[in-house]
Amino acid sequence: MTLNGLPVAVLGAGPVGLAAAAHLIQRGLRPLIFERGDEIGANLNTYRHVRLFSPWQYNIDKAARKLLELSGWRSPAHDGLPTAGELLEAYLTPLAELPEIASALKLGHKVIQVTRQGFDKVKSRGREQAPFVIRVVGPNGERDYHAQAVIDATGTWANPNPLGANGLPALGELGLAAQIAYGMPDVAGIDRTTYAGKRTLVVGAGHSAAGTLLALADIAETVPGTSIVWATRGDQLARVFGGGDADGLPARGQLGLRLKSLRDSGKLELHTNFRMTALHQTTEGIQAVGEAPNGEQVAIDGIDRIVAATGARPDLTLTREMRVRHDPWLESTDALAPLIDPNEHSCGTVRPHGHRELAHPEPGYYAVGAKSYGRAPNFLMATGYEQVRSVVASLVGDMAAADDVQLDLPETGVCNTHFAYDGNAASEPGCCGGPAVDASSACCALDETEKAQGRLGCSTLSSCAPAPKASACCA
Numbered sequence: 001m002t003l004n005g006l007p008v009a010v011l012g013a014g015p016v017g018l019a020a021a022a023h024l025i026q027r028g029l030r031p032l033i034f035e036r037g038d039e040i041g042a043n044l045n046t047y048r049h050v051r052l053f054s055p056w057q058y059n060i061d062k063a064a065r066k067l068l069e070l071s072g073w074r075s076p077a078h079d080g081l082p083t084a085g086e087l088l089e090a091y092l093t094p095l096a097e098l099p100e101i102a103s104a105l106k107l108g109h110k111v112i113q114v115t116r117q118g119f120d121k122v123k124s125r126g127r128e129q130a131p132f133v134i135r136v137v138g139p140n141g142e143r144d145y146h147a148q149a150v151i152d153a154t155g156t157w158a159n160p161n162p163l164g165a166n167g168l169p170a171l172g173e174l175g176l177a178a179q180i181a182y183g184m185p186d187v188a189g190i191d192r193t194t195y196a197g198k199r200t201l202v203v204g205a206g207h208s209a210a211g212t213l214l215a216l217a218d219i220a221e222t223v224p225g226t227s228i229v230w231a232t233r234g235d236q237l238a239r240v241f242g243g244g245d246a247d248g249l250p251a252r253g254q255l256g257l258r259l260k261s262l263r264d265s266g267k268l269e270l271h272t273n274f275r276m277t278a279l280h281q282t283t284e285g286i287q288a289v290g291e292a293p294n295g296e297q298v299a300i301d302g303i304d305r306i307v308a309a310t311g312a313r314p315d316l317t318l319t320r321e322m323r324v325r326h327d328p329w330l331e332s333t334d335a336l337a338p339l340i341d342p343n344e345h346s347c348g349t350v351r352p353h354g355h356r357e358l359a360h361p362e363p364g365y366y367a368v369g370a371k372s373y374g375r376a377p378n379f380l381m382a383t384g385y386e387q388v389r390s391v392v393a394s395l396v397g398d399m400a401a402a403d404d405v406q407l408d409l410p411e412t413g414v415c416n417t418h419f420a421y422d423g424n425a426a427s428e429p430g431c432c433g434g435p436a437v438d439a440s441s442a443c444c445a446l447d448e449t450e451k452a453q454g455r456l457g458c459s460t461l462s463s464c465a466p467a468p469k470a471s472a473c474c475a
């Protein structure tokens, strides 16, 4: 079997997977899209009640827009803020229903492994000419499909981080699963009765935690007995309180400001530096046990429900038989990690990057979208759209377009590098993985020493020194 003529497999029909399919079609390649859910955008669907903070202008991919407009689709107003459900209904569903995408879409097909035909991970000679094999579980059981390249846009949302501060489930967490919701339950909507009049512990310090805390506060206004407890692993809340009016996405800035004012109002019980270790069921409800930085044991008692807003991690089992190289702690590609490491950066954005930073040692395999960030937070759809434009251009050999990566993302307005994930306060201004570069950042070679010291981790190759240009952030 030769590579030519085979489709390009797209794993996942979220916003970035569907954008990849649109770019493939625009470039004359044939997508074959596998989606685990019975509908497209299955991850978005779990938080369809959530109003996004990026307006439509950032949420629609350019190639997808072109295909849609040819079919007579009318774009929503650029400055409108859709909910995740509206993103599905007004944009992604019409996109998936276009005949050229619908005919390539396999719903209810979960990808479980990817490899090369006739090659395990160890065998080298001739490997690059071998088609990819995508093993899928669908309605009729297991089946292998073949592809010339693989664009993995499976996201991370379905693999939530556990509550344990050390990355493992807290002792007792698995046994109390029925009282824990991971992600962003619809606490003010369909799940309201589960939370009204209850004492709920929200764990985490990101936008998801903020949204859930604010929704719980709304319930607490009207339903007596509703109480809110917020536990964070560190004590620096500036990141989640955000840049306020300086945020390039006003809705994101407002979210942080509203959370700050809720904290200041004293209407929630806040436990910072709470590193959760165990959960116990007692006669008075759940007891959450944590460890303070000084090693002292602390406890939060009488909890009815827990919302784990602790982020998510990629499923790396899909590529067990592939030659992939990930950053040791973020699980993104090596080249992308220094630009997005939450230990260092707080701007919620990243300088332009494309097929080179996303490449793995396995030629033809790219993880894109939320999965490309691994465990790092703050991924935006607009980043994924530019990633897939660059990746698809490289697949057709248009290297000029592939290397011409352009990304103009709204900053959070929290402009610090060395902005510790959990603890130490900012020590140095700067932002966003360093200044934007004029040339493709593919010119960077990884420097682990630099990265470990909190710098870019990117030592410039003499042959292609990128000239820094002013970054929009931290004016």
Ligand SMILES: Cc1cc2nc3c(=O)[nH]c(=O)nc-3n(C[C@H](O)[C@H](O)[C@H](O)COP(=O)(O)OP(=O)(O)OC[C@H]3O[C@@H](n4cnc5c(N)ncnc54)[C@H](O)[C@@H]3O)c2cc1C
Pocket (backbone or CB within 6 Å): 011, 012, 013, 014, 015, 016, 017, 034, 035, 036, 037, 040, 041, 042, 043, 044, 047, 050, 051, 052, 053, 054, 109, 110, 111, 112, 153, 154, 155, 156, 157, 158, 184, 208, 368, 369, 370, 371, 379, 380, 381, 382, 384
């Ligand atoms: C609460 C919340 C609010 C957010 N708000 C914003 C915002 O305002 N603006 C913004 O730009 N971004 C926002 N994001 C980030 C947003 O999730 C991403 O930008 C976007 O969803 C990423 O798209 P994706 O296609 O990479 O991944 P996903 O949307 O996660 O899609 C992945 C798809 O792959 C499928 N899949 C997973 N595993 C498999 C498998 N093994 N086989 C087949 N299919 C599989 C899933 O079912 C899913 O449909 C938000 C995220 C959350 C959680």
